[in-house]
Amino acid sequence: MSEALKIGVVYRDHPPQLCSDIAPGDFPWPLEYFQEETVLGEPVEPQPGFLAVFFPSDEEGPKTAGKLANVFPGAELVGFRNSLSEPVAQQMRSGLPVVPLPMRYPFLYHFLQGMAASRDARKELAKARRRADDLTRFFQGFVNIVESAWTVTERKQSLTLLIKELAQRLRAEECLIYYYNEVEDSLSRAYSTGNLKGMDLFDHHANSALIESVIRSGRPYLDNDYSFELKAPLNKQSALIRSILCVPLLRGSERIGAIELLNKEDRVGFAHDDAELVELLGHPLAVALRNVSMFENSERLTVTDDLTKLYNYRYLMQYLDAEVKRCLRYKKKVSLLFIDIDGFKRINDRFGHVVGSQALSEMGQVFRKILRETDIVGRYGGDEFVIVLPETPLNGAMVIAERIRQKVENYEFVAQNITIRLTVSLGVANCPKHTLTAEGLIKKADAAMYRAKELSKNTIRVAV
Known part of the structure; x- marks a missing residue:
């Protein structure tokens, strides 16, 4: 039973009796009475919250119902008479329910309960339709976003x-x-x-x-x-x-x-x-x-090296070019490390290319563990690596380079049950300190790396 809803009764001369076997105070729904000429004669504020509204049924019943529908939005309109005459039958054929009043309480109660159930079912159906329409729009938006x-x-x-x-x-x-x-x-x-x-x-x-x-x-x-x-x-x-x-x-x-x-x-x-x-x-x-x-x-x-799974030369150069341009536009600093493994040819000659390849791959992992997430490390070619350090000044790049040098020097590379000790030589260059182009950074850092190898290997040199 819809407790919150009311029952309305529109009358002409005297309010009718709804039930013949129950006192009005015992009726389970709140009752409100309205004189017909009051609700139909002048504009009336809409009266929501009614489950059903009973009104006098006659030949004008359908027209009256149309007016009452504006006064009692959402309510079921029910005509009432004392007998089932021909106009009542016509009114029933027009789709409006008509009942004799007064009614015995059990019949009226079940009649109104059926209305309440139908009303709830319609509300649930409307809610389900709105939800289905909403879901359809949401899914369509989802599909459009994905497909675009x-x-x-x-x-x-x-x-x-x-x-x-x-x-x-x-x-x-x-x-x-x-x-x-x-x-x-x-x-x-x-x-x-x-x-x-x-x-x-x-x-x-x-x-x-x-x-x-x-x-x-x-x-x-x-x-x-x-x-x-x-x-x-x-x-x-x-x-x-x-x-x-x-x-x-x-x-x-x-x-x-x-x-x-x-x-x-x-x-x-x-x-x-x-x-x-x-x-x-x-x-x-x-x-x-x-x-x-x-x-x-x-x-x-397409952007990684097959052996080391680091970024390849092509991606490195694309990224470095974009980073240098960003650095110059926003007046930031970017540094670059050029790294070469010392004496790597002897490793290949002595232990074979399989051991050498495994050492190269592991070297990349050593670099990654030291670097920040924003740093980019790639294989430049052979046993040479390049590390791009965005928003890093020269002194910061030198600190990172020294960490790498020490880590490699103390690291044991194990391949094919063979333990190998390796060292690296590093060249460091900075934009805008040493150059204003990506190609210039590579050349400057590469030249600094070769000076490190010529001097003593296992060391770091800064671009000039």
């Missing part, structure tokens, strides 16, 4: 945009996408809205185990009583994970990753409708994420 992206960068940007829209739609404080590498059995965070501070503290231990469990089971996880505090360092404000919704991203039987939403803004938590929506998005999201990964791998093959 061609490059890897554009595809990444489109996924970032999509998870932001999804977070806004579900009123989630944070939305993240995790990529699952089935070959390596590893999990990595691919995308994040970045709204919730301290998420780097939430990527391990319990959360990783939870996400892996969702991916392996293929079933969503919803918990509105989740409690995990992201403790910020240096007395900064911490964040609390209150609610969590995690849905696997699958493409058929292939496990692609998972999408995770945190902290529903209304604090009530995520609903099952939210989980269903994310599940609906799961397949196209999985396809988009897989495509980005495939494009990344394809693009990586």
